[in-house]
Amino acid sequence: MNEAAIGETLAAMLADLIRIPSPYPPGESVAISAYAADRLRRAGYRTQVLAEAPGVDNVVASLGTGAPHLVFNAHSDTVGVGDRALWATDPYEAVRRDGRIHGLGAGNCKGSMAVQLWLAEEIARRGGPTRGTITFTFVADEENLGPHGMAFLRRAGHVRPDALILGAQTENQMIVAERGVLWARVVTSGRAAHAGNPAAGDNAILRLLRLAGALETVLAPRLAERRDGAMQSTINIGLVSGGSNANVVPARAEMTIDRRLLPAEKVEDAFAELQQILGTVGEPAGSWTLEQLTGTNGFRAAADGPGVTALAGAIQARTGSPAALLNATGVSDGRYFADDGIEIVNFGPGSGADGHAANESVPLDQMVDSAAILVDAVRRFVGLNK
Numbered sequence: 001m002n003e004a005a006i007g008e009t010l011a012a013m014l015a016d017l018i019r020i021p022s023p024y025p026p027g028e029s030v031a032i033s034a035y036a037a038d039r040l041r042r043a044g045y046r047t048q049v050l051a052e053a054p055g056v057d058n059v060v061a062s063l064g065t066g067a068p069h070l071v072f073n074a075h076s077d078t079v080g081v082g083d084r085a086l087w088a089t090d091p092y093e094a095v096r097r098d099g100r101i102h103g104l105g106a107g108n109c110k111g112s113m114a115v116q117l118w119l120a121e122e123i124a125r126r127g128g129p130t131r132g133t134i135t136f137t138f139v140a141d142e143e144n145l146g147p148h149g150m151a152f153l154r155r156a157g158h159v160r161p162d163a164l165i166l167g168a169q170t171e172n173q174m175i176v177a178e179r180g181v182l183w184a185r186v187v188t189s190g191r192a193a194h195a196g197n198p199a200a201g202d203n204a205i206l207r208l209l210r211l212a213g214a215l216e217t218v219l220a221p222r223l224a225e226r227r228d229g230a231m232q233s234t235i236n237i238g239l240v241s242g243g244s245n246a247n248v249v250p251a252r253a254e255m256t257i258d259r260r261l262l263p264a265e266k267v268e269d270a271f272a273e274l275q276q277i278l279g280t281v282g283e284p285a286g287s288w289t290l291e292q293l294t295g296t297n298g299f300r301a302a303a304d305g306p307g308v309t310a311l312a313g314a315i316q317a318r319t320g321s322p323a324a325l326l327n328a329t330g331v332s333d334g335r336y337f338a339d340d341g342i343e344i345v346n347f348g349p350g351s352g353a354d355g356h357a358a359n360e361s362v363p364l365d366q367m368v369d370s371a372a373i374l375v376d377a378v379r380r381f382v383g384l385n386k
Contacts, residue, residue: 018104023081078104100362107354115367172370175327178334180270190251203250204250241255310381
């Protein structure tokens with residue numbers, strides 16, 4: 001491969017993607033999905049643009065037939081620009097500087113999307129896989145943690161992988177294990193009264209504080225003991241609201257909880273644990289409720305699985321060093337497949353520190369390395385003719 005030419009092709013693709021706005025909000029992905037779908041159709045892929053919500057388009061493109069089924073994924077949506085004054089360049093123009101490409105989404109996740117588009121075209125140029133099926137998916141609704149992107153594709157049966165490689169800022173190393181996530185809401189009710197006579201009321205905020213206190217004193221110490229390597233079981237109260245005015249005893253309050261689970265923990269058990277602990281506080285029946293907002297289990301790909309083995313071998317062949325296994329702070333769209341018994345790996349160029357920030361960028365040399373590694377991984381997993 002002429003790596004200088006590959007670098008220029010990748011840079012041009014990424015520039016195209018950066019020029020197509022796809023921020024959440026609003027999360028509209030029609031134009032960027034059309035761009036990807038057009039390239040994939042012209043390369044010879046069986047290509048669909050699928051949506052269950054207006055404006056939230058997702059691309060699914062396949063080559064080959066049968067098993068094994070190797071699926072690639074990158075999300076096409078980005079966060080918003082934020083404070084425009086913090087950007088040294090136009091967020092929607094790719095700028096090359098000191099070996100890096102700057103622009104909104106350059107790292108998260110359009111750098112990986114460009115690499116995967118290049119990979120799709122390279123696989124087609126070589127005649128496709130010698131066995132099995134390769135599918136590329138480019139989805140929206142990821143930055144929203146929403147249901148209309150990869151979650152929809154799985155739920156509707158549009159993708160059924162044996163191995164799933166998701167674009168991520170891993171500096172071309174691997175994330176093979178990821179924590180689950182549970183979001184839950186606690187709502188407390190009371191009785192309004194004049195603040196001049198608070199005893200006449202029942203303060204919903206104080207009730208909420210008592211419940212939150214139980215999570216801090218009972219659950220938090222338990223979770224501090226739950227570890228799996230570098231992964232930690234955690235809880236965070238991220239949103240609190242209540243009351244209507246300072247001179248009114250509040251009749252309603254609520255908090256939203258983020259609970260991160262080790263791969264061995266299950267969402268239903270974590271929710272039951274919350275319910276049990278809150279139930280020991282002694283608040284009157286009917287004065288509080290606990291509601292699950294969303295939840296997905298964590299996952300761990302087997303270290304000796306064919307997909308992990310293929311990618312790890314390709315990384316070592318390219319870098320001369322064994323592949324490193326990184327710890328994931330956040331969650332990926334792989335979580336929707338956590339209970340499917342498949343291999344799930346996050347891999348791609350760039351560092352997580354460079355995403356979701358003004359002047360976001362990705363190193364071009366890492367994109368070239370990523371492209372070479374993925375071609376080799378595909379060859380190892382499903383074979384290539386050339």
